[in-house]
Amino acid sequence: xxxxxxxxxxxxxxxxxxxxxxxxxxxxxxxxxxxxxxxxxxxxxxxxxxxxxxxxxxxxxxxxxxxxxxxxxxxxxxxxxxxxxxxxxxxxxxxxxxxxxxxxxxxxxxxxxxxxxxxxxxxxxxxxxxxxxxxxxxxxxxxxxxxxxxxxxxxxxxxxxxxxxxxxxxxxxxxxxxxxxxxxxxxxxxxxxxxxxxxxxxxxxxxxxxxxxxxxxxxxxxxxxxxxxxxxxxxxxxxxxxxxxxxxxxxxxxxxxxxxxxxxxxxxxxxxxxxxxxxxxxxxxxxxxxxxxxxxxxxxxxxx
Amino acid sequence: xxxxxxxxxxxxxxxxxxxxxxxxxxxxxxxxxxxxxxxxxxxxxxxxxxxxxxxxxxxxxxxxxxxxxxxxxxxxxxxxxxxxxxxxxxxxxxxxxxxxxxxxxxxxxxxxxxxxxxxxxxxxxxxxxxxxxxxxxxxxxxxxxxxxxxxxxxxxxxxxxxxxxxxxxxxxxxxxxxxxxxxxxxxxxxxxxxxxxxxxxxxxxxxxxxxxxxxxxxxxxxxxxxxxxxxxxxxxxxxxxx
Numbered sequence: 001x002x003x004x005x006x007x008x009x010x011x012x013x014x015x016x017x018x019x020x021x022x023x024x025x026x027x028x029x030x031x032x033x034x035x036x037x038x039x040x041x042x043x044x045x046x047x048x049x050x051x052x053x054x055x056x057x058x059x060x061x062x063x064x065x066x067x068x069x070x071x072x073x074x075x076x077x078x079x080x081x082x083x084x085x086x087x088x089x090x091x092x093x094x095x096x097x098x099x100x101x102x103x104x105x106x107x108x109x110x111x112x113x114x115x116x117x118x119x120x121x122x123x124x125x126x127x128x129x130x131x132x133x134x135x136x137x138x139x140x141x142x143x144x145x146x147x148x149x150x151x152x153x154x155x156x157x158x159x160x161x162x163x164x165x166x167x168x169x170x171x172x173x174x175x176x177x178x179x180x181x182x183x184x185x186x187x188x189x190x191x192x193x194x195x196x197x198x199x200x201x202x203x204x205x206x207x208x209x210x211x212x213x214x215x216x217x218x219x220x221x222x223x224x225x226x227x228x229x230x231x232x233x234x235x236x237x238x239x240x241x242x243x244x245x246x247x248x249x250x251x252x253x254x255x256x257x258x259x260x261x262x263x264x265x266x267x268x269x270x271x272x273x274x275x276x277x278x279x280x281x282x283x284x285x286x287x288x289x290x291x292x293x294x295x296x297x298x299x300x301x302x303x304x
Numbered sequence: 305x306x307x308x309x310x311x312x313x314x315x316x317x318x319x320x321x322x323x324x325x326x327x328x329x330x331x332x333x334x335x336x337x338x339x340x341x342x343x344x345x346x347x348x349x350x351x352x353x354x355x356x357x358x359x360x361x362x363x364x365x366x367x368x369x370x371x372x373x374x375x376x377x378x379x380x381x382x383x384x385x386x387x388x389x390x391x392x393x394x395x396x397x398x399x400x401x402x403x404x405x406x407x408x409x410x411x412x413x414x415x416x417x418x419x420x421x422x423x424x425x426x427x428x429x430x431x432x433x434x435x436x437x438x439x440x441x442x443x444x445x446x447x448x449x450x451x452x453x454x455x456x457x458x459x460x461x462x463x464x465x466x467x468x469x470x471x472x473x474x475x476x477x478x479x480x481x482x483x484x485x486x487x488x489x490x491x492x493x494x495x496x497x498x499x500x501x502x503x504x505x506x507x508x509x510x511x512x513x514x515x516x517x518x519x520x521x522x523x524x525x526x527x528x529x530x531x532x533x534x535x536x537x538x539x540x541x542x543x544x545x546x
Binding site: 176178 | 381411
C-alpha cells in the first residue's frame with residue numbers, strides 16, 4: 001500500500017514538472033518517459049520469459065507510421081486506437097508463427113522482423129502510393145506528448161506489477177526458467193507467451209504512435225532505426241529486466257548518457273553503445289538492482 | 305477400476321524402435337515397478353505417457369480418454385504428474401513457487417490461499433517446509449529431488465510417474481525415500497516407478513514390468529517376474545552368450 005502511494009505521488013510530481021521546465025528540458029523529459037515506457041513494456045514479455053526480442057522498433061515504427069498515414073483522416077484518439085489494434089494484430093500474427101522458436105532463433109527472427117516491416121512499408125510507399133515520407137500535423141504541444149508518454153510508462157509499469165501478482169505472472173516466470181517443467185505443470189506455453197507478447201507489443205506500438213508528432217516528417221528509415229531496439233534491451237538489462245522497476249532504473253541514466261554522447265561525440269557514439277552493451281552483459285548480467293541486492297547481502301553477512 | 309490402459313504403443317526414432325508395441329493396464333491405486341537394462345525404453349515409455357513425446361502408434365487411455373499425442377500441459381491437467389531422470393527445478397523461483405505451479409495450473413487449478421496450502425502440504429510431506437521461501441537454485445542435489453517430488457505431489461495427480469527418483473540417494477535417504485513413496489501409494493495415488501534399486505522395487509512394488517530393447521518382456525507379480533528366464537537373460541545375457 002505504501003509503495004503504491006509513493007509510486008502515485010511520484011507520478012503526480014512528474015506530471016507537474018513540465019509546468020516549470022524549459023523547452024529543452026521538456027524534450028529530455030519526453031525522451032526519458034519514452035524509453036522508460038519502451039524498456040518497461042519490453043520487459044513485460046522478454047524480462048520474465050528470457051525471450052530476448054529485437055522487434056521493439058518493428059512495433060514502435062509501425063505505431064509512428066500509423067499516425068503518419070491516418071493523422072489527417074481520423075481524430076487523434078481514433079488514430080491511437082487504430083495503432084493499438086494494428087500493433088496487437090501484428091503481435092498475434094508474429095507470435096503465433098515465432099513463439100515456438102527458442103533462444104537464438106527467436107532473437108534473430110525478431111531482428112529480421114524490424115527490417116522486413118521497414119522494407120514492406122518502403123516498397124508500398126514507393127510502388128503503390130508513389131511517395132516516400134509523410135508529414136504529421138497534429139495540434140499537440142510538447143507537454144501533451146509528455147503527459148501521454150508518462151501515462152504510457154505508468155501503464156506499462158502498473159500492468160507489469162499487476163501481472164506479477166496473477167497466474168499469468170507465475171506462468172511467465174516458470175517459462176523463463178524451464179519450459180519443459182512449465183508445460184508439465186499444466187501451463188499452456190503458446191497461449192501464455194502469446195498473451196504477454198501481444199500486451200508488450202501493443203504498448204510499444206502506442207509509444208511509437210505517441211512519440212511520432214515530435215518528428216513532424218516521418219519516413220521508414222527514421223522510424224525503423226534498429227538502435228531503438230538495442231537501446232531498449234540494454235536499458236532493461238542494465239536495470240534488471242525481471243524486476244518491476246529495473247527497466248526504469250536502467251532507462252533514465254542511459255538515456256541521459258546517450259543524449260550527452262550524441263551531442264558531444266556525434267560520430268563515435270555508437271562505439272560507446274557497443275562497449276556499454278558488452279559491459280552490462282559481463283559486469284551486471286542480472287542488472288543493477290540484483291547487483292545491489294548481492295552487495296547488501298554480502299555486507300549484511302559481514303555485519304553479523 | 306482401470307485407470308491407465310497403454311494399448312500397443314510404439315515409438316520409433318528413425319529405424320530404432322525405442323518402444324515397440326507395449327501394452328499393459330493399471331488399476332487405480334496400484335503401484336508398478338518398471339525395470340529393464342539401460343536403453344531398454346523405460347524413460348521413453350514414461351515420456352510417451354506424460355506427453356513429452358508423441359507415440360508413433362497406439363493408444364494411451366487414461367480415465368477413459370485417449371491421451372496419445374496430446375499436448376503436455378493437457379495431459380498434466382488430466383491428472384498425470386512426473387519427476388525427471390535428470391532433475392529439473394526452476395532455480396530463480398522459491399521452493400514454494402516451484403511447488404505452487406502445478407497446484408495453480410494443474411489437475412485441479414487452485415489459486416490464492418488454497419494453492420499455497422496445497423503447496424505447503426507437499427513441501428511438508430517431502431521435508432522441505434521450513435525452507436519454503438528459499439531460492440530453489442540454492443538446494444543441493446537430494447533436496448532438488450525432494451522438491452521435484454513435492455512439485456509432482458502438488459499437482460494432486462491420479463497417476464504419478466517416477467523416473468529413477470531414488471537413484472543417487474545414500475542408504476539413510478533411501479530408507480526415507482521408500483517410506484515416502486509407500487505413504488503416497490497408501491493415499492490412493494497410482495504410481496509407475498522406473499527404478500534400478502532392487503531393494504526399493506521389492507519393498508514397494510507388488511507388480512513389476514520389464515522392458516528389453518523396446519518390448520515388454522515380462523509383467524506380473526514381482527518375485528515371479530524377477531526369476532523369469534527372459535528377464536534374467538535380458539540383464540545377464542543368455543547362457544549361450546556366456
